[in-house]
Amino acid sequence: MADTEAAIRRIYEQWHETVIGRDITGLMALYAEDAILESPLVSAVQPGLGSGVLQGKADIRDFFAAGFRSPSNGLGRWYRTGTFFANGRQLTWEYPRTTPDGDQIDLVEVMDVAAGLITHHRVYWGWVGFRTLSNLASGAR
Template sequence: MLHGHDKLRSLFAMLAERKPPVRQYYRTPYLTDMGEQVDFAETMELNDEGLIQWHHVYWGWFGFRVLQRNEYHS
């Protein structure tokens, strides 16, 4: 469990370092470079105090295959 922005920033920095080579960042006016895209949706349900009660991440097929091949640990 992480508390605070500083802890989250360090987590995101670690995740960025472990990004597999197949994952690339693209910026175009149309949100695609006509290549494979890692698509996912992330949802959270918060309680009355603003705390996360449910957290769901839904991966598309390309991102799912990246996870399936364990490319984050390669």
């Protein structure tokens, strides 16, 4: 159980650090080869896909790499409270709308974890995030 708890904490800490640091290699080390990523942002920035689901580490890598190259997309604030919830198989935390520096995009990250790697990652967006997604999809910034 201690190994599972350590793996969950490692993912919680390193996922955030690698996204902030735009470290694609470190970020991809957290995902299983056949991982799934689901997010409305996928369909907003890759409308030709027809869905918000990516399958496999290569597609997930391409998605994050493109985002890392576009720092002015309005998604760059990443305040979180330090609270997360985990049961050994699933990890969840929030990027809340309200921060000490004002509003940010509000997200909830949910990750299924097996063998110390993310196998299924789902991102749920709040109203500020939805507004930002709508602007991205329409080309407004």
